[in-house]
Amino acid sequence: MMRLLENFHKRAGIDLGTANLLVYIKGQGITVNEPTLVAVNNRTNQILAIGSEAKKMLDRTPAHVTLIKPLMNGVVSDFEITEEVLKHSLRQAGGNTFFSRYQLVAITIPTDLTEVERKSVEDAAIASGASRVKLVEEPIASAIGIRLPIEDPTANMIVNIGGGTTEISIISVGGAVVSRSVKVAGQQLSDDIIKFIKNEHKLLIGEPTAEELKINIGSAVPIDERLEMPIRGRDISSGLPKEVVVKNTHIKAALQKSLKSISDTIKSLLEEAPPELVGDVCEKGIYLAGGGSLLRGLDKYIEKEISVKTILVDDPLTCAVRGLGIIIEDPKNYETILSNQERPKPIDL
Ligand SMILES: Nc1ncnc2c1ncn2[C@@H]1O[C@H](COP(=O)(O)OP(=O)(O)OP(=O)(O)O)[C@@H](O)[C@H]1O
Ligand SMILES: [Mg+2]
Known part of the structure; x- marks a missing residue:
């Protein structure tokens, strides 16, 4: 029963x-x-795999299989x-x-x-x-997920850096008072890396490799360790496979423009928000959520750019x-x- x-x-x-x-x-x-992610047979329109099964096929698909990101x-x-x-x-x-x-x-x-x-x-x-x-x-x-007291009459700022978009909101009394969304997030950072490797090393790489570089050796600010990662791709001029070793300092440089545009958006929202809300945010800090916020040192970067304490939430992906x-x-x-x-x-x- x-x-x-x-x-x-x-x-x-x-x-x-x-x-x-x-x-x-x-x-x-x-x-x-x-x-x-969805793998579709484009001859029959049949769905072949969804999720991690489909991801395994990324950049390795035969001609009749298309990988679709439905969003x-x-x-x-x-x-x-x-x-x-x-x-x-x-x-x-x-x-x-x-x-x-x-x-x-x-x-x-x-x-x-x-x-x-x-x-x-x-x-x-x-x-x-x-x-x-x-x-x-x-x-x-996200704010409810990290149990921020969003129904209180004090403001909380949350920045959710996902794959496709960065969503920024100042929340008070259970609703977003001001918010902004920019199409610069994890995906754009990976695209920046693809472009950088193409220009700098004359090498074509796919999205999975770019994401690995971002996660394994990427950072928003200079870091103490010296990280390197060997990657393989296709040489632009010869068309043949080639291996190069990429340094963390290069990835950091490749990401700066997009990171700046995220922090500029946070700044402009704070500049336009009512002063009392800004006061609350300065006191309580900026909360970073979403998978993109896991980039090494992104909290430090935003804290420095905005001059407001920045907190990376626990388990930002969930x-x-x-x-x-x-x-x-x-x-x-x-x-x-x-x-x-x-x-x-x-x-x-
Ligand atoms: N350790 C990491 N360092 C840097 N980026 C990471 C890390 N882990 C995951 N990401 C990035 O986080 C992004 C996915 O985050 P998330 O799952 O929050 O996005 P989403 O909710 O699917 O996208 P959106 O909310 O924009 O629709 C991907 O771009 C991924 O590369
Ligand atoms: Mg999301």
Whole structure:
């Protein structure tokens, strides 16, 4: 009987990111944590693999296999595939139960979506088995995930650096008072590295190699250690495979322009925010979340650029989905926040 009742109240939180898809199931916790990637047979349009299975194929696919990232900068760029991914994840997450529909699905979105874009996320969730959908802006979800007291009348600033977008919000009394979103995040940093290696070493490398360089030897500020990484790619002039050794100082230099544009966006939001909020932020600091914030020394870099204490949150890759988890475990407690999220846009200055 209990099991039957539980099935009536199936609820899920989905952090549908440009790079990673995470699902939290009520009563279970995080059950899906996979790259947002789909391998499709372009002759038959059949989905061959989703998530980590598809990622293994990245840059190594035969001609009839296409790898699709169904989200671009947090926006659904391929509706059908997004729907399939959501269906697959909810099935994988929820097991085989008789009641297949979810009573409530909370899902993260970037702060600056248009009504049409919000609707496309909502529609994909409904088509994949949700009776009711609640959209939650990513910084709000992250702030709840790290248990910031966001319902208090003091301001908290959260910067979520994901794969596709950096979302910056100052949150107070359960809603975003000001926010900004820029399309400079983890993906752009990897692209910067691809470009740098091409210009500097006349070598073509793929995205997985660029990401490895970023994660293994990349940094935002100078570091004490001297890190190096050998990489292989295709020599531009000869077209043949070539190996070069890349130094951490080079990667740091390659990332500076994009990092500057992230910190400039934080700065401009602070410059335009009401002074009382800025006072609160100066006192409490800036919270960094999202996978991109794991870049070595990024907290130090932002602290130096903005002159405000900057805190890297615990487990930045999962804080948004954990926030959704907290909401769906106890939605009544978060009614104000959920209804705040229904406004098409927070007051933008
Ligand atoms: N240790 C690390 N150092 C630097 N970057 C990292 C590290 N670990 C992960 N990343 C980067 O974090 C990004 C993914 O972060 P995250 O999962 O938060 O993004 P997302 O939620 O899918 O994207 P978005 O929120 O923009 O839609 C990737 O670009 C990845 O390369
Ligand atoms: Mg994200």
